Amino acid sequence: MEQKYPSALLEKAVGEFSRLPGIGRKTALRLVLHLLRQEPQFTVTFADSLTGLVQGVKYCKVCHNISDSEVCNICSHPKRDPSLVCVVENIQDVMAIENTQQFNGLYHVLGGVISPMDGIGPSDLQIASLVERVAAGGIREVILALSSTMEGDTTNFYIYRKLAASGVKLSVIARGISVGDELQYADEVTLGRSIVNRVEFDGKY
Amino acid sequence: MEQKYPSALLEKAVGEFSRLPGIGRKTALRLVLHLLRQEPQFTVTFADSLTGLVQGVKYCKVCHNISDSEVCNICSHPKRDPSLVCVVENIQDVMAIENTQQFNGLYHVLGGVISPMDGIGPSDLQIASLVERVAAGGIREVILALSSTMEGDTTNFYIYRKLAASGVKLSVIARGISVGDELQYADEVTLGRSIVNRVEFDGKY
Numbered sequence: 001m002e003q004k005y006p007s008a009l010l011e012k013a014v015g016e017f018s019r020l021p022g023i024g025r026k027t028a029l030r031l032v033l034h035l036l037r038q039e040p041q042f043t044v045t046f047a048d049s050l051t052g053l054v055q056g057v058k059y060c061k062v063c064h065n066i067s068d069s070e071v072c073n074i075c076s077h078p079k080r081d082p083s084l085v086c087v088v089e090n091i092q093d094v095m096a097i098e099n100t101q102q103f104n105g106l107y108h109v110l111g112g113v114i115s116p117m118d119g120i121g122p123s124d125l126q127i128a129s130l131v132e133r134v135a136a137g138g139i140r141e142v143i144l145a146l147s148s149t150m151e152g153d154t155t156n157f158y159i160y161r162k163l164a165a166s167g168v169k170l171s172v173i174a175r176g177i178s179v180g181d182e183l184q185y186a187d188e189v190t191l192g193r194s195i196v197n198r199v200e201f202d203g204k205y
Numbered sequence: 206m207e208q209k210y211p212s213a214l215l216e217k218a219v220g221e222f223s224r225l226p227g228i229g230r231k232t233a234l235r236l237v238l239h240l241l242r243q244e245p246q247f248t249v250t251f252a253d254s255l256t257g258l259v260q261g262v263k264y265c266k267v268c269h270n271i272s273d274s275e276v277c278n279i280c281s282h283p284k285r286d287p288s289l290v291c292v293v294e295n296i297q298d299v300m301a302i303e304n305t306q307q308f309n310g311l312y313h314v315l316g317g318v319i320s321p322m323d324g325i326g327p328s329d330l331q332i333a334s335l336v337e338r339v340a341a342g343g344i345r346e347v348i349l350a351l352s353s354t355m356e357g358d359t360t361n362f363y364i365y366r367k368l369a370a371s372g373v374k375l376s377v378i379a380r381g382i383s384v385g386d387e388l389q390y391a392d393e394v395t396l397g398r399s400i401v402n403r404v405e406f407d408g409k410y
Contacts, residue, residue, distance in 0.1 A: 004300065004303055006271045006299065006300070007262070007263075012254045016251045016254040016255070017254075020240075020251075022235075022236075029297065030227075031225050031227075032258065033296060034226050035258070035259055040259040043256055044256055046224070046225075046252075046255070049217045049218045049220075049222075050218055050237070050252050053214045053217070054240055054241060054245040056214050057214060066211045066241070067211055068212045068214060072211055090238070091238060092234065092235075094211065095210070
């Protein structure tokens with residue numbers, strides 16, 4: 001049912017808020033009324049932080065991650081290994097891998113995966129710049145860390161084809177049983193892969 | 206685990222977004238990255254609608270609902286009955302009752318209910334202004350339409366005490382079995398009230 005808002009300003013704010021993904025009109029109204037219960041400065045600061053971001057955002061010219069400078073903190077870090085490049089879909093994936101503290105190389109943010117259903121082709125992604133980056137030399141291994149989905153696999157294969165001639169070592173992240181999972185509840189494809197891709201065990205992890 | 210953001214601007218925007226109720230840092234990041242995928246104008250319009258609201262919002266001086274003018278559209282409507290006043294907690298409740306199209310009187314928005322646990326006393330609500338409004342005359346019935354909770358009941362009783370001397374007719378909205386509910390699943394308090402407060406049946410609803 002169409003809602004009747006008591007104020008055009010309120011209706012506009014709710015309408016704008018509900019254009020965000022996962023936020024319906026009821027949630028939008030709740031959030032907007034929350035803003036109205038705060039000091040106006042709260043909302044001004046909130047709004048400024050968003051416009052400040054979209055107007056001031058930069059993307060690292062090397063890895064295409066969000067950055068405050070031309071080259072991001074990771075790419076310009078003196079102690080990271082520039083010969084190791086991890087290819088990921090998006091910024092959240094960079095943050096997730098950084099949180100593991102298991103990777104000391106650089107990244108390459110594709111900006112998504114190939115998905116014909118969504119109209120996303122290779123030219124919409126940072127694949128050409130990855131090929132250039134490898135061609136420029138100094139990279140010994142490219143790690144593909146994309147989602148374990150049809151689209152991720154397609155993208156992995158596309159990149160494999162593009163980089164095969166360069167002679168760079170290509171690897172994909174391991175797929176197998178999640179840490180903490182019980183075997184009997186794992187799906188058979190994952191379990192099968194974890195057996196095929198078993199690793200030598202020397203008594204420690 | 207603490208997240209490391211690749212940009213201070215991004216971190217600030219995510220931080221501000223996650224101050225909203227029900228929005229954690231992961232959701233905030235997802236929303237902010239969505240904004241970054243849109244044209245900057247999208248975010249500017251969004252931000253402007255919020256600051257425009259909090260800086261331009263007015264509250265009706267009669268019923269305290271959000272309004273674009275001194276007196277809201279409902280209070281100034283020539284075809285509505287000003288002798289009937291429905292007391293509600295908040296703006297969403299006004300919208301919910303308006304959607305039923307069953308009420309043709311005016312409203313009085315309290316701005317909450319008495320809740321000592323949350324530090325909300327009668328003086329934090331628009332109760333004094335309700336008493337004044339009734340004392341000014343012209344009101345024949347005050348309908349209490351508050352939540353069916355301990356706090357709502359407390360507030361109902363407080364208002365009853367304040368208005369008892371005025372001689373105005375007081376009523377509360379009916380509590381009973383929801384339309385579409387099966388009797389066997391109703392809680393016993395609700396079912397008991399629905400029997401005590403049964404209404405005469407003349408063959409139609």
